[in-house]
Amino acid sequence: MAARQPIPPSLLLRFFRWYCHPKLADRIEGDLREVFHERAAANGERFARLRMALDILLLFRPGIIRPLGGVQSLNNYGMVGAYFKIGFRNLMKNKLFSAINISGMAISMGSFLLIGLFVFDELRFDTHIADADRKFRVYNEMIDDDGSTRLGSMVPPMVVPTMKEEFPEVESTLRFLNFNNPILFTVGETRLTEANGGYAENSVFGMFSMELVEGDPATALTEPETISINATLKKKYFGDKPALGETITLWNRPMKIVAVYEDFPAHAHFQRNFMIALPGFIRERAERMQSWGWTQFHSYIKLKPDADVPKLQAQLEEFSKKHAWSRDFQYYFRLMPLKDVHLYASGQLWDLAVHGNIQTIYILLATAAFILVVAILNFVNLSTARAVNRGREVGVRKVAGAFRSQLVQQFISEAILIALIALTLGIVMAGMVLPVLNQFTEKQILLGVLLDPRIIVALLAFAALIGIAAGTYPAFHISAMRPAMILSSKSTTVSGKNLLRKGLVVFQFILSFFLIIASLVVANQHRFMRSADMGFDKDNIVVLRLRGQVVPEAARDAFANHPNIINASLGYGLPGEAHAGDGINDSENGDKEMGCSMLTVDHDYIRTLGLEVIAGRDFSRDFPSDEKNAFILSEEAAKLLGHTDPNTALGHKVSWPRWDNPDSLKKGTVVGVVRDIQLNSMRDALRPVVLHIFPYAYNTLALRIRPDDVTGTIGHLEKTWKSLNSQWPFEYKFLDENFDKMYKSEEKLASLFASFTTFTIFVACLGLFGLVVYSTSQRFKEIGIRKVLGASEGGLVLQLGKGYLLLLAISFLIAIPASYFAASAWLERFPFRVDLSALLFVKAAVLIIGIALITVGVQSFLAAKSNPVAALKEQ
């Protein structure tokens, strides 16, 4: 043989072995090597190497390349399949525990899905708007005299045009002036009132990425006396005919339709049915449009792509000082990203946006997490408790040569199997509950969202993740058992990780307690606000808005002329409705301005609304001068004037800038003080209120009616309305409707919370039940022996149950302070809040103890009742 063997290119051969089917690799490599040596001998090593490279390249073809899945792992797939099969058999073998595990997980996953759908729906708001990341709403931070701040959703008309002039980064702006009241539409012979409209600038189409059915977004709403309506209104008035160029008469003026737009999508914070061109209004009220104090405009700006937003925010402070503060309006104009308006603007006053609440979202997400954690802990608990029963299986498997990693895989796949079954059931449950959820959240969420392939993948991954989270600890715990120990000893009891199990039970109870307290507090706060004394009697009051050519006093007398009408009062400003917020001057203190809520009323107002006069007197027709110079204050307003004792406020001189003539003052004295009135919801702090008579502003009629025969009363009102006023359709509402609306968000949160809390407690109890069933079955013999030796059934129940009572006590120790702080933090934002009484915590504790005792008690009782013979005869 030659001194040196030619060496084939090893790297190439390695590559070959990598891609080649393992079955063929050896024989082909042998052939390759053989040919290589022959070639090397005949033509030299270089040539042989080159040819080998070529051969290896040409061998890279189907039939020779190894299968994609890998031939080796094929066996493992079968193994995993077997895990699932055995897992399934195990589920069937222990139907009770499987049912507990699966139903607990299914409920928690179903709740999680529901909450997820709700949150997803909330987060979808305004995502359809193009360039939303550089669109902002300008809102107003108002500094009151006492230094407190209020946030308003609207700013004066001068703000955004001036911003565009002064800041080059502003690309376009939009002002919208909302109509607070419905407007009468006349098209041909049709007369109907339409709500939800306002004056808008042309930029509205671009700002909200609106789709036009008819009309040109570039020119629409640029001319005075033009209007754009949404597709629903168009259909209502014009059917399927095109509406462009038709006219609608408003305020006896024809408005030309210049655009028909698609209805705003459900997920838009800005929802208006019709918009009239703002330029017409600007032309008529040119002077008023120069105002820096008239905060009545919903204003939006769009910035240029490279704008520096934080810098602009900072510059706006200076801007506000320069324009508003110099004119004595203590406003800071600020920017809020358009997409945030839905969730983050709920603290802004007078907003027309569709509001959600980010806090609700966080609370719900936390609840979802709680429920999941409880279900996972259940699983961990039950599986570790039952590890003993699986001990034999583990022992045999280990003896037969299973690696620990394989056992871990096996137990985790069982957990994943359970999670997958639970997910399926959870989706079914979510599908059944969704209509109910939709009904009281007033959403139209469809389960179809879940059919998105991405969501399906995410859900499967989620189930797998839950399975892994729940299965990991038990898997390691069970697989750690020593086969020799398990298989040799006769006893099947493995001294437990009892501490861990107990710890988990304690943790579950803490979560349950927390949720119970939370839902009780939310519900109590809601009930408190609903039933709080607001200083007036809001029941049985019908409100009519006087429109068209009616003489208010004559109308009042006509309506009041019926036995069911107790009182009738004219005015401008009712609790829960629009009221003026200008204020009075303190004439005894240099005419200092006092910001107050002004109610413009008549002589019967206090009686009709049931206000309580605590000092001085009501307005009276016996004092003809009341109309000219009498004011009645609320306690809060009296305090503002420096009178903590209402009696000293009487005779205090005040004045009020007249609306009909801003340069002249209505001068007068305080003749009475009423108990404080809450004009808004109880979520707001009390505002000072001033009542006075000013017939010029009357636009509303409030009627206190007898609670019986409401239909008859309404019939009378309608008849009277028709006789007075042929032009406007008859519309009325009850005053308490306003308040029902105000507390809707708390009501929703309370009921959502209550249902999810029930779910959580149920899941936690399932787990507890499983544990008790298990531990009593382990102590079956002990119970039998105790009974034989003379233990009473009651004593046995106590014996079995007392351990759980201790766990409950420990969990209360931790849960009470934690939930107390959380609840106080939530209540913080309400100026009027319920007390966190000890009773509340006692209630929650009793509830939990009760449920836990029933769960533990029933099972222990069954065990204690059983005939000892059944337990003992085997040995």
Add this chain to the structure above:
Amino acid sequence: MKKYQLGEFEEVVILTIAILYKEAYGVAIKKEIESRIARNVSMGAMHTALVRLEEKGYINSVNGESTEERLGRPRRYYGVTALGKKAMQHSMETRNKLWKAIPKIVLEIKTV
């Protein structure tokens, strides 16, 4: 035809295996084809054909001895199975049938 599928190159390979009888392993088959019909055979083409033939059940194989050159990789010896023989037979017969069907004149003209 469907019954015995045999590609053109596969036929060459199986015939060569038959020729080599007990000596048919990769390199030998390659050399035999190259020497007999003066046709370059790449390792890839040949082994693919071998895999196919084996999958179809026309040939079987057994590990044989190894040499120093092969670094312990055994030679894989191939043999024709009964089914393989039938397939070869079938292939030859169909060819013959077709040959016989050719009018004599065609071949005569070709020879001119």
